[in-house]
Each structure stands twice: as structure tokens, then as C-alpha cells.
């Protein structure tokens with residue numbers, strides 16, 4: 001009887017995908033800066049809260065090791081240009097990191113001001129204040145290239161890792177040619193990060209600042225494995241840096257029939273980031289997101305902000321297991337995303353070639369701590385389903401006739417040592433295509449460390 | 463409830479919190495609001511003689527902001543009241559009638575001639591005010607006309623003017639002293655010799671609060687240039703306390719009542735002044751920063767603290783710290799303390815370590831264990847200077863612990879290491 005009722009109800013529910021669910025003002029409002037910048041007064045008050053630690057824990061917690069107390073002190077004395085210099089010296093993408101870093105698990109988590117039920121120093125916000133101020137100055141170029149060395153380095157990928165590496169190499173006097181598969185530089189800063197974190201075309205202004213140093217040329221539409229090959233690059237250049245990020249996505253692990261309305265979160269976000277008119281994006285009324293990381297949170301919030309009515313984030317374990325930080329989970333929830341823990345997808349339900357729902361099963365850990373289904377199932381209606389269960393590194397571009405040129409790590413990424421050196425001499429790698437934190441800031445550090453190693457390598461090579 | 467009644471130099475007020483002679487006491491409107499808020503007394507903004515106009519410039523204030531905290535110190539280049547004498551006197555009379563229980567002192571500054579003082583005293587007497595305060599302190603503008611600190615820096619003048627005033631009025635005479643002098647005891651003793659009923663101190667300190675680096679002008683800037691002004695506010699409290707203490711313990715000052723002024727911002731500041739011998743305290747900058755309502759906490763806080771300590775009235779603790787105000791040579795050379803770091807309260811900021819390492823005695827060791835920063839005091843190196851305690855951002859992370867060495871109290875005068883004592887031995 002009850003199953004009959006459910007069936008009737010399911011039939012009644014029409015697929016509801018629409019465009020332009022919101023007014024023009026609502027789009028603007030929903031995709032503007034989530035953290036409005038600090039003004040001078042607020043920045044100075046905040047800067048003065050910093051106790052100026054010696055051997056500061058926050059520095060240690062920053063993957064790029066920015067001298068945080070030093071730049072904060074400079075803000076407090078109104079030496080904002082000096083503050084920006086301290087930041088960019090360690091992290092040339094300090095502007096985007098200030099916006100996208102999960103500071104709550106990096107520098108701000110380590111801040112000694114967390115104690116005594118106090119708040120940490122808003123390090124990210126202060127960093128943004130300093131860098132944004134620099135960017136508005138006519139004398140914003142802080143760096144100068146050393147005398148030309150005549151060495152040429154090929155960098156693959158113009159994401160944070162590649163750009164950071166290129167900038168550091170160019171400062172050392174080397175010429176850098178970046179090969180980028182897409183039409184724009186910036187990597188996931190341009191195509192992946194949630195739109196409200198980097199509004200106003202910030203990624204491109206940062207790229208142009210980096211390029212303004214000189215000595216860096218970007219060749220667009222040049223993909224490794226297609227237009228260019230690693231074998232050739234090694235022949236033509238003094239060294240090679242690989243910063244291609246991750247281009248693949250994980251599969252759900254259940255039968256995935258071809259049906260409309262099921263999408264990779266990263267692809268949809270890329271469309272969103274490229275879109276000049278958000279009302280042209282298809283938005284379901286009932287949306288389900290599968291995954292527990294940054295990407296899952298980002299797609300859930302952005303689809304909600306595009307006007308989806310019910311957004312459910314399905315995650316197979318508990319909140320403490322999510323790779324999305326506590327702050328991000330909370331941010332999703334305050335945006336009206338319902339997070340359903342301890343449940344996994346079992347079957348996609350389609351109707352007339354379009355997704356209509358998803359059957360799920362509750363999960364639990366068995367005595368050995370292994371995840372298993374409880375046998376108890378439920379169904380959620382869905383007009384749109386986003387898969388956000390992780391990106392993967394695709395090694396094929398680094399192959400030669402189907403043969404791996406580079407050693408891969410256990411998790412299938414490019415294996416590197418502490419200096420970013422791969423198994424091939426003269427070939428370095430960093431960022432998401434290697435093992436690490438999979439964060440912008442970590443990619444910047446990876447590029448920087450490799451650049452320093454390449455510089456040493458070229459000096460000794462002769 | 464402790465009794466806060468304040469009696470000083472023949473003047474009584476319900477509490478020791480007076481507003482100092484300054485913009486907050488410039489007219490009836492302000493003073494009435496102050497009394498409504500609960501202030502025990504006011505010293506009316508300084509009146510001058512009838513005739514030559516007093517004209518002020520703009521701007522008038524410069525300020526020292528420190529690490530994001532506004533007005534650690536304030537500087538002004540204002541003159542005495544710029545309102546007609548008649549108007550002020552009428553208002554004073556009205557206010558005193560309406561608020562008989564509050565202390566109302568009138569501050570005066572006229573040229574250094576007996577006739578000028580006798581003339582103004584006669585007129586002020588008609589208002590029924592409780593006393594006068596002779597302003598010998600103003601360091602700018604008026605001093606260039608031979609008044610204010612120009613008089614206050616010459617003890618003989620202070621004595622003369624005080625004597626004239628005592629001769630020409632029955633009203634209590636307070637003498638307000640300038641700190642712009644090497645030894646505060648000279649003007650204080652002169653006031654005592656002239657028969658003053660009390661001294662008030664300090665007035666403001668000569669200062670330039672800053673330099674505008676675009677205009678290349680001292681601050682406050684008046685059309686591209688600046689003059690030195692008078693410094694006041696929290697930053698001057700230590701200087702004021704020292705001068706009050708000097709007078710309180712000086713036998714030649716004969717325990718003249720003191721109205722303590724300089725950086726008083728809280729009840730605690732007031733309690734400190736009173737403990738060092740002050741009868742009342744006067745406040746200006748704190749009121750100018752936050753408005754008159756701050757007096758509520760001053761009264762309540764002082765009263766609660768006195769209750770906690772069992773002090774029934776102000777006399778119960780007035781001057782209690784005076785006997786402990788010593789000269790360096792009378793301190794105990796055998797007293798030993800060492801810093802102790804409490805790991806449970808340590809937030810690992812490293813400030814104590816770097817302060818001691820770079821600028822003191824290399825007595826705090828820094829180590830890292832399992833990613834945790836651990837700071838420990840090397841007892842043998844610690845000299846007990848307590849710099850680490852002052853730089854630490856956390857209450858109680860460092861305490862100074864007494865070392866029981868069993869040695870007796872020994873002053874430098876008794877110390878065998880004192881060259882004077884060595885000579886005695888050999889010679």
C-alpha cells in the first residue's frame with residue numbers, strides 16, 4: 001500500500017530544471033565577496049591584536065612560511081607596501097591565498113590568540129588588506145629580475161604551482177615558457193575556486209601582476225601529451241616543471257547509466273566560472289551532491305546560491321571525517337544546504353533519460369572500523385546530481401607511447417622528492433599533480449621549492 | 463558601603479572625583495551635566511582678568527595613540543576661558559546654589575601683581591564658591607604673557623602670589639603646580655610658605671605629540687605650523703604619581719593637602735594617588751575621551767575596593783604608600799626573586815624568551831618537543847628583573863617567586879660592595 005503511494009508521488013514529481021531562477025540583483029548579491037575587505041581602521045585594530053610572537057606558530061602552519069608577525073606589524077605601522085613585500089616574497093599568490101586558504105586549519109588554527117576563548121588574528125584578511133593595497137599602487141612591482149642566465153625552462157600548466165615556479169625562476173634570471181592547455185591562466189583559481197571567494201576577475205589580475213615581472217611567456221592551447229611531449233621538452237629546455245594539477249575525477253562506484261542531470265561538480269563549476277551570465281546555467285529545484293570535500297561544499301553552496309530550492313549533500317561518514325573544514329561545513333549549512341551524514345548512494349533513478357532521484361543506504365562502521373551499508377535505504381528526489389568525490393591525476397600526458405616516463409606515487413601522482421625532483425633528472429613537479437595538501441597555497445609552495453631547486457641544479461650543471 | 467566623603471584644604475565633597483579646570487568645566491551647561499552624572503566637585507575653567515580678550519586657535523589638540531589604543535596621551539594648546547568674566551561668575555553662582563553639596567573651586571590666572579589678584583578675588587568671593595585654585599601651570603600661550611608656568615617655574619613668585627591671595631580672601635587657596643621644572647619640591651615648598659591650603663598637581667607637561675610628516679610640522683598643526691602644548695592623559699600618570707609622592711613625603715611640605723592630577727582614568731588610578739597622599743583627584747582627559755559617565759565606575763569601583771579591603775573612609779588608606787616610597791639606596795640588596803613559567807598557562811608566544819635572550823640575561827631557554835614550544839627559566843641566569851613578566855601577553859603565565867635566602871634586609875648603604883664601605887674598612 002505505502003509503496004503504491006510512493007510510486008504515485010514519484011510519478012507526479014516532474015523533473016524541474018530551470019534557467020534564471022533569480023533576479024539580476026540576487027545573482028550579484030549571491031556571488032559577491034563573502035568576506036568584505038578590511039578597511040584601514042579595521043586592519044590596524046586587528047593588526048594590533050597580534051602579540052608579535054617570536055618563532056611564531058602561525059608561520060610554521062603556513063605552507064609557504066610567510067613571516068606573519070612581521071607583515072602584521074608593518075600593517076600596524078601603516079607600512080602596507082612593506083607588509084605586501086613580506087607576503088609576496090614568500091608567496092607570490094598571497095592575494096589569492098588570502099581569499100581561498102582554509103585559514104581555520106592553517107595559520108589561524110595555530111595562532112596563539114585562540115587560547116583563552118579568544119579569536120585568532122584574522123591573518124587571511126590582513127594579508128588580503130596588504131596585498132590588495134599594493135595592487136592599487138603605481139609602484140606595485142616589488143621584484144626585479146637578476147641578470148639573464150640564458151637558461152630556458154619549460155613549465156607545464158599555468159595554475160598556482162606553475163605560476164609560482166615561473167615567477168621564482170624569472171627572478172633568478174632564467175627565461176620561462178609556460179605551456180597551458182586552456183585559453184586562460186590561473187588554473188583552478190580561474191576555473192575551480194568558488195566564485196564568491198575570488199570575485200571581480202581577481203585570478204586574472206593576479207596573473208597579470210605575476211607576468212609583469214617579465215621573462216615569462218605563456219603559450220595557450222598547448223597541452224602536454226597533445227601539442228607537446230615531455231620527451232621534446234626535455235630536449236629543448238634546460239629544465240622542465242610539471243604543474244598540471246588533476247584533470248580526472250573519481251567514479252561513484254555504482255552503476256552510472258547515461259542520463260541527463262548527472263554532472264561532475266568540477267565541470268559545472270568551470271562552466272559557472274566561465275559564465276558571463278549566471279542566468280544561463282541550468283539549475284535543478286532539488287539537487288543532490290555526493291561527496292565530503294571542498295568541491296562538494298562549493299558546488300552545494302553555489303547551486304543553492306543559483307536558486308536551487310533543496311540541496312542535499314550526501315556523505316558516507318560523519319562530520320569529523322569530511323575533508324571540508326568545520327567552517328566550510330557550517331558555511332554550507334547556513335547557506336541552507338542540508339548535510340546528510342552516514343549515507344551512500346546506491347542507485348541512480350532515472351525517468352525518460354533524466355535523473356529523477358537517488359536511492360541511498362545508511363552506513364555505519366563495522367567492528368574493524370570498515371564502512372558498510374546498514375541495509376536500510378531511502379530515496380531522495382533529485383533533478384540534478386553532482387559528483388564531487390575527488391579529482392585524480394591523469395598520467396597519460398607524461399607517457400611516451402603508452403609508457404610512463406615518470407615514476408608515480410602509491411596514490412598515482414607524480415613522485416617527487418623534497419625538492420620537487422621527479423625520477424627524471426631535470427624534470428620537476430609540484431602542486432596537485434604531486435602528493436600533498438591539494439590547496440592553492442601548497443601548490444604555490446611546491447612551485448617555489450622546485451624553482452629554487454631548478455636554480456641550484458642549473459648553476460651546478462654548467 | 464565605604465564613606466567616600468572627601469575633605470581637603472577646607473573643602474568638602476561627597477566623593478574625591480573632581481573635574482580638573484579644563485574644557486569639561488568651562489560653563490554651566492557642562493558642569494551641571496557633570497554633577498548630574500555624579501562628580502564630587504569641579505574646578506571651573508581658569509578665569510582671567512577683565513579686559514584683554516583670550517582667543518583660541520584651531521586645531522587645539524594633539525594625541526598620542528598607541529598600538530591601536532586611542533589617546534594614551536593628549537596635548538592641548540588651549541588658553542584659559544575665552545568667555546567673558548561676568549558670564550562665568552553668574553553661572554558659577556547659579557551652579558553653586560543649585561548644587562550646594564558639591565565642591566566648586568574657581569581657577570584663576572591674572573598678572574603677577576597684588577592688585578590684580580585682590581581685584582578678582584573680591585569678585586569671585588561673591589559667587590559663594592568653595593575656594594580658588596591658582597593656575598601656575600599652563601605651559602603655553604599664557605606663559606608668554608608672564609602668567610601660568612612662567613610664574614610656576616619661579617618659586618619666589620609662587621610664594622608672593624599665594625601670600626597675596628591668602629591676605630585678600632578667606633576662601634581656601636589651592637596652588638596648582640607645573641611639572642615643567644626639575645624638582646617639584648621647590649615650587650611646592652614655596653606654596654607651603656605662602657600659606658596655601660592645598661596644592662594641585664600636575665598641570666600639563668611641555669610636549670609635541672608628533673610631527674605631521676607630509677606638512678613637516680609639529681602637531682597639532684595650525685595652518686602648517688605647530689607650537690608645543692601641554693601633555694596629559696594616561697601617559698603622564700607615572701610622572702604625576704612621582705611628584706605627588708615627593709611632596710607627600712617631604713617634611714618641608716608639612717603634609718600639605720594634595721589634589722592629585724595627571725592621567726587619572728579609573729578608580730584604581732585614584733586609589734593609587736590617594737595611597738600616595740592625595741586628598742582628592744582631578745580628571746580631565748578621561749572625561750574628554752569618554753564623557754562624564756565614567757564617574758559612575760570610579761565611585762562604585764573605589765567603594766567596592768574599599769569595602770573589600772575594609773577601609774571605612776578615604777582617610778583609612780590615604781598616604782599608606784608614602785612610607786614605602788623610598789630612595790634606591792634604601793632598598794633591600796638581599797631580596798631575591800626569580801621568574802617562574804607556568805606551562806599550563808603558556809600560549810607559546812615566545813615573547814618572554816626573546817626579550818630575555820636579546821635584551822636581558824639569556825635566562826629563558828626555548829625548546830621544541832613534539833611540535834610544542836617549551837620555555838623554561840634557567841634559575842642561575844635569572845636576575846629577577848621581571849622584564850619577561852611585563853612582556854607576556856597572558857596573565858599568570860609567569861610569576862616572580864621569592865628565593866628564601868635567609869639573608870637580612872641590607873641597604874646599599876650597608877652593603878659591603880658599596881665602595882664607601884670598602885674605604886672605611888681599608889682606611
Ligand SMILES: Cc1cc2nc3c(=O)[nH]c(=O)nc-3n(C[C@H](O)[C@H](O)[C@H](O)COP(=O)(O)OP(=O)(O)OC[C@H]3O[C@@H](n4cnc5c(N)ncnc54)[C@H](O)[C@@H]3O)c2cc1C
Pocket residue numbers: 100101102156157158159160161162179180181182185186187188189192193194197222223224225243244245246247266269294295298391397430431432433437438439440441443
Ligand atoms: C572545486 C574546487 C574548489 C577548490 N577550492 C579551494 C579553496 O577554496 N582553497 C584552496 O586552497 N584550494 C582549493 N582547491 C584546490 C586548489 O584549487 C588546488 O590545490 C590548486 O589549484 C592546485 O594548483 P596546481 O597549479 O597544482 O593545479 P591547477 O590549479 O589544477 O592548475 C593546473 C593547470 O595546468 C593545466 N593543465 C592540465 N593538464 C595540462 C596539460 N596536459 N598540458 C598543459 N596544461 C595542462 C590546467 O589547465 C591548469 O591551468 C579547490 C579545488 C577545486 C577543484
Ligand SMILES: Cc1cc2nc3c(=O)[nH]c(=O)nc-3n(C[C@H](O)[C@H](O)[C@H](O)COP(=O)(O)O)c2cc1C
Pocket residue numbers: none
Ligand atoms: C632599563 C633602562 C635603562 C636605562 N639606562 C640608561 C642609561 O644608563 N643611560 C642613559 O642615558 N639612558 C638610559 N635609559 C634611558 C634611555 O636611553 C632613553 O632615553 C629612554 O628610555 C627614553 O626612550 P624610550 O621612550 O624609547 O624608552 C634607560 C632606559 C631604560 C628603559
Ligand code: SF4
Pocket residue numbers: 049050051052053056057058059068069072110111112113121123811
Ligand atoms: S600566532 Fe597569532 S598572535 Fe602570534 S604572531 Fe601569529 S598571528 Fe600574531
Ligand code: SF4
Pocket residue numbers: 803804807808809810811812813814815837853854855856859860
Ligand atoms: S610570555 Fe608567557 S605565554 Fe608567551 S611564551 Fe612566555 S610563558 Fe608562554
Ligand code: SF4
Pocket residue numbers: 800801817818822823824825826839843844845846847848849850851
Ligand atoms: S626575570 Fe629578567 S632575567 Fe629573569 S627570566 Fe625574566 S627577563 Fe630573564
